[in-house]
Amino acid sequence: MSKVLIIGAGGVGSVVTQKCASVPNVFSEIMLASRTVSKCEQIAQICREDWNTEIQTAALDADNVPETVALIKKFQPKLVINVALPYQDLPIMDACLETGVHYLDTANYEPIDEAKFEYSWQWAYQDRFKEKGIMALLGCGFDPGVTGVFTAYAAKHHFDEMHYLDIVDCNAGDHGKAFATNFNPEINIREITQEGKYWENGQWVTIPAMSIHKAIEYPNIGPRESYLLYHEELESLVKNFPTIKRARFWMTFGQEYLTHLRVLQNVGMTSIQPIVYEGKEIVPLQFLKAVLPEPAELGENYTGETSIGCQIKGIKDGEERTYYIYNNCPHQHAYKDVKAQSVSYTTGVPTMVGAMMMLTGQWMKAGVYNVEEFDPDPFLEQLSKHGLPWHELLYADLPHEY
Ligand code: NDP
Secondary structure, rough: OEEEEEEEOOHHHHHHHHHHOOOOOOOEEEEEOOOOOHHHHHHHHHHHHOOOOEEEEEEOOOOHHHHHHHHHHHHHOOEEEOOHHHHHHHHHHHHHHHHHOEEEEEOOOOOOOOOOOOOHHHHHHHHHHHHHHHHEEOOOOOOOOHHHHHHHHHHOOHHHHHHHHEEEEEEEOOOOOOOOOOOHHHHHHHHHHHOOOEEEEEOEEEEEEOOOOOEEEOOOOEEEEEEEEOHHHHHHHHOOOOOEEEEEEEEEHHHHHHHHHHHHHHOOOOOOOOOEEOEEEOOOHHHHHHHHHOOOHHOOOEEEEEEEEEEEEEOOOOOEEEEEEEHHHHHHHHHHHHHHOHHHHHHHHHHHHHHHHHOOOOOOOOOOEEEHHHOEEEHHHHHHHHOOEEEEOOOOOOOOOO
């Protein structure tokens, strides 16, 4: 029975809060804090009506460490779940260090003025978290998150050595809007407009954005054009599983989405360089975010499903084998459960499960860790129970050249 402070009342924050409310024997008291308190109050009302649970709410600017410290001291949670934006990772980790409270997030830190994400900034907290006797669990959504747990599960149960890893992420859904992003537009567009990168033979190979793509077959969906992107879990997975010779990440995009994105890029709307407009400094990408639909609002009429998994080739008992482990999540399943779309849902459910692993002591040690460093079995057992069943195919026919 533990108190938990959730920071960030967006699409993912709504899912995490409701899923925590659905497990009161682990999350005995919940506080949701965010920049715009009215969004916390809307989620509190859903918790009251749909989950019969009262949660507390608070206004918080999590960039402000003393403000976050003061809120933590007042509420005294055992764990802070950060589902605000990656820019807040370091200030919230600082606040946790000052107050001696555990930390969990779903996306690694990136500086606001540079579209560059990597774990180095957060891994640098390792010694300080150890000395303080608290734990930070990094990247506990779906990707990063479940993809790391899937890889750890493959290593534990199916391989002596893993050699090739392809993470494949498909959203075969239709939200009926001409253009919208499924998670925070600013973070999403920063991610996909930067250069692509993959790991091969001990080094990173960089490619122009979206320049490598091919059709990949997804279960229950069929073939979808998938683009090679850099994704943060590649960094920790090749470090934690050093036998991996090549690790890549693929994500599907529809032609309509790509055309809109190209136009927005060409006219300068995706830039993160500030410009002066009518005497006020604005960042074009932040302005674009303000006019696009909120990820939390896409759920109601969303049809189709997502499919995310890991395709692995390696060696077991001296023989080559292939393996595919994945989850498919219909958008309407997510909407029925917590009034969300699948991208927020597939992030928020694993976040709650990761928090449960920490608070029940099944994943608990002082320091800063990625999800694949823990036993995958109890996590995957709970993941199925709480809405995200997963499937495995041994000796799968994988769409890659080895
Ligand atoms: P949203 O934009 O819907 O929500 C973000 C929320 O954070 C908003 O409510 C926003 O407040 C709040 N926020 C922003 N800045 C601050 C601040 N300084 N202090 C307090 N609150 C703040 O995004 P999502 O819910 O889609 O995404 C949330 C996080 O989840 C992101 O970091 C994203 O990268 C990550 N993610 C991870 C995935 C994974 O699989 N690992 C997949 C999808 C997302 P306001 O409402 O006032 O703007």
